[in-house]
Amino acid sequence: MPDEIQIITTGDGSHSLLNTALNETYHSVHGAKRESVHVFIQHGLKYFLQHHPESQAVKIFEVGFGTGLNALLTASFAETYQKKILYTSIEAFPLAEKIWRQLNYSENATEQTLFEKLHTSLWNSGIDITAHFGLRKINTTLQQLPIEGNHFDIVFFDAFAPAKQPEMWEKALLEKVYYGLKSPGVFVTYCAKGQLKRDLRDLGFLVETLAGPPGKKEMVRALKNS
Numbered sequence: 081m082p083d084e085i086q087i088i089t090t091g092d093g094s095h096s097l098l099n100t101a102l103n104e105t106y107h108s109v110h111g112a113k114r115e116s117v118h119v120f121i122q123h124g125l126k127y128f129l130q131h132h133p134e135s136q137a138v139k140i141f142e143v144g145f146g147t148g149l150n151a152l153l154t155a156s157f158a159e160t161y162q163k164k165i166l167y168t169s170i171e172a173f174p175l176a177e178k179i180w181r182q183l184n185y186s187e188n189a190t191e192q193t194l195f196e197k198l199h200t201s202l203w204n205s206g207i208d209i210t211a212h213f214g215l216r217k218i219n220t221t222l223q224q225l226p227i228e229g230n231h232f233d234i235v236f237f238d239a240f241a242p243a244k245q246p247e248m249w250e251k252a253l254l255e256k257v258y259y260g261l262k263s264p265g266v267f268v269t270y271c272a273k274g275q276l277k278r279d280l281r282d283l284g285f286l287v288e289t290l291a292g293p294p295g296k297k298e299m300v301r302a303l304k305n306s
C-alpha cells in the first residue's frame with residue numbers, strides 16, 4: 081500500500097494523500113484541514129465538551145490514523161484549552177516517514193514538534209505526548225481490534241469511503257464501534273450515506289445529518305444515549 085501513495089494539495093492549501101490503488105484520497109479534495117476541523121473537532125470534540133464540560137479526561141477513538149491530521153488538531157486543541165484528552169487511534173497501513181515528513185499541517189515550530197512526536201511514538205503502546213494529550217496508536221485493523229465496551233466518549237470514524245472500502249462500513253463493524261462507545265457518547269464521520277444512517281439508527285444511535293464542510297453537502301453525527 082505505501083508505494084501507491086501520492087501527496088496532493090487540497091482546496092485550502094493543506095496536503096492530503098491519494099491512494100492510487102483505490103483511487104481514493106485521505107481527505108476532501110476541497111480542503112483536508114478544513115474538513116478535519118469541521119467534522120471531527122467542531123462537530124465531534126467541541127460538541128461533546130459543550131454538553132459535558134465536567135469531563136475530566138475525554139477518551140477518543142479514531143478509525144484510521146493515516147496522516148495524523150486529526151490527532152494533531154486534537155493535540156493542539158488539548159494544549160490550547162488545557163483539556164485532558166486520551167486518544168486511541170488504529171491504522172492498518174502506517175505511513176512511511178518519507179511521506180508524513182512532507183505534510184504541511186503544522187502552523188508553527190511547536191506544532192511541528194507535536195506532529196513529529198505523534199508520528200515517531202511507538203506503535204502498540206501508550207505515551208503522554210504532552211501534559212494534556214495521551215496517545216495510543218495501534219497497528220491493526222478495525223476488524224481485528226479487540227474493543228473494550230463502554231470505553232470511549234467520542235469516535236472519529238475516518239475510514240475510506242464506502243464506495244472504495246465497503247467492508248469498513250458493515251453493520252457488524254459499526255456495532256463494534258457502538259459497543260466501544262460510552263453512553264452518552266458521540267460518533268462523527270464525514271460520510272452521510274443513507275445506508276450508514278439506517279444502520280446507525282438500527283444499532284440504537286440518534287442520527288443527525290449536519291451541514292458538511294465546504295464542498296461537501298452533509299456529514300453525520302450519531303449519539304449514543306441509552
Ligand SMILES: C[S@@+](CC[C@H](N)C(=O)[O-])C[C@H]1O[C@@H](n2cnc3c(N)ncnc32)[C@H](O)[C@@H]1O
Nearest residue numbers: 106144145146147149150172221222238239240
Ligand atoms: C480516510 S484515511 C485516514 C484519514 C486520517 N484520519 C487522516 O487524517 O489522515 C483512512 C485510513 O484508514 C486506514 N485503513 C484502511 N483499512 C483499515 C482497516 N481495516 N482498519 C483500520 N484502518 C484502516 C487507511 O490506511 C487510511 O490511513
